[in-house]
Amino acid sequence: AQSVTQLGSHVSVSEGALVLLRCNYSSSVPPYLFWYVQYPNQGLQLLLKYTTGATLVKGINGFEAEFKKSETSFHLTKPSAHMSDAAEYFCAVSVPYSGGGADGLTFGKGTHLIIQP
Amino acid sequence: NAGVTQTPKFQVLKTGQSMTLQCAQDMNHNSMYWYRQDPGMGLRLIYYSASEGTTDKGEVPNGYNVSRLNKREFSLRLESAAPSQTSVYFCASSSYRSTNEKLFFGSGTQLSVL
Numbered sequence: 001a002q003s004v005t006q007l008g009s010h011v012s013v014s015e016g017a018l019v020l021l022r023c024n025y026s027s028s029v030p031p032y033l034f035w036y037v038q039y040p041n042q043g044l045q046l047l048l049k050y051t052t053g054a055t056l057v058k059g060i061n062g063f064e065a066e067f068k069k070s071e072t073s074f075h076l077t078k079p080s081a082h083m084s085d086a087a088e089y090f091c092a093v094s095v096p097y098s099g100g101g102a103d104g105l106t107f108g109k110g111t112h113l114i115i116q117p
Numbered sequence: 118n119a120g121v122t123q124t125p126k127f128q129v130l131k132t133g134q135s136m137t138l139q140c141a142q143d144m145n146h147n148s149m150y151w152y153r154q155d156p157g158m159g160l161r162l163i164y165y166s167a168s169e170g171t172t173d174k175g176e177v178p179n180g181y182n183v184s185r186l187n188k189r190e191f192s193l194r195l196e197s198a199a200p201s202q203t204s205v206y207f208c209a210s211s212s213y214r215s216t217n218e219k220l221f222f223g224s225g226t227q228l229s230v231l
Contacts, residue, residue, distance in 0.1 A: 009157065032217045043121070043207055043222030044160075051217045090159060094216040103150070103167075103175060104216055109159040 002027040004093045006108035014116045019063075019078040021111050023091030026072065033074040034092040034105070035065055044090060050074065051096070061085070086115045119143050123208050123223035130198045130230045138193040138226050140208030146221070148214045149191035151175075151183060153204040154225075160207065166191055167214040198230045 007022040025031055032051050036044040048059025055067040061084075065076045074091060091108040124139045142149065151163040162175030166185040180202060182194045191210075195202060206226045211218040 036220075041224070043209070043224050044220070045222065046219045049217065049219070096216055103162060103165045103173065103214070105162075105220075107159040107161075109157055 002031060002093045002095055002106050004091050004106055004108040006089075006091050006111050008111055009109065010112045010114060012114040012116055013081045015083055016080050019076070019081045019085065019113065021076040021089050021091075021113065023065075023074045023076065023108060024072055025074060025091075025093045027093060027095060029095060030069065032094045032096055033065075033067060034094075035059065035063070035074075035076050036090045036092060036107075038088040038090065038110075040087070047076070047089075081113075081115050083115050083117065086113055088112050121208055121210055121221050121223035123206075123226050125226060126224070127227050128229070130195075130228065132199060132230060134198050135194065135196050136198065136228075137195075138206055138208075138228075139190070140192065140223060141190045142208075142210040142221070143189065144210065144212075144221065145188070146210040146212050147188070148211045148218070149185065150209045150211075150220070151181075151191070151193045152207045152209065153177065154207060155204050163193065163206075198228075200230045202228065203230045204228060 003026045005024045034049045035047040038044045050057045050067045058064045094105045121142045147168045150165045152160040164183040166172045169188045208223045209220045
């Protein structure tokens with residue numbers, strides 16, 4: 001079974017600074033990887049996903065993530081943090097061609113991103 | 118542009134009471150899901166419906182039942198609420214049951230069981 005670990009339940013950065021949210025996964029086969037964001041009092045929305053092809057994936061709101069198979073990582077970055085980026089971020093992993101769907105998606109426990117003015 | 122709509126947004130129950138959480142999507146999606154979110158636990162799947170007429174258990178189904186009423190609607194029922202079911206509940210949908218499909222989430226129901 002696959003699993004995902006998000007390092008740091010809370011990350012605090014200054015406005016304008018680099019955002020780096022860490023995600024490591026465990027999977028017996030090359031996985032599909034996702035980052036979802038949850039703004040206060042809202043449901044989750046997809047930021048970006050990696051399925052196949054280019055390992056650097058660009059998402060919405062200036063975020064990107066790089067799939068590194070050798071490090072089993074899919075860290076999320078943004079060059080310059082904005083106050084509106086304050087939210088909860090979830091990394092998730094699924095196994096391709098498993099015959100399932102989002103029922104086979106495993107979410108990390110989340111990282112709360114705090115932006116200091 | 119409603120997307121996924123959940124009702125109610127907030128609910129307080131006493132132990133042993135029952136209630137139904139409603140979910141509807143207007144995107145003509147085939148698959149629908151119920152999750153619960155607890156602090157430090159991420160999201161855990163309760164039940165899902167791959168397509169109209171089918172439902173299956175997820176990771177934490179005990180104490181819950183579901184009904185896929187039609188393609189649009191997927192309800193979650195607590196027959197006898199317990200304090201351990203205090204949580205935030207999210208409904209989600211996707212076009213198809215595929216491992217790379219994007220999930221669309223509702224805004225959640227905050228449930229407290231006293």
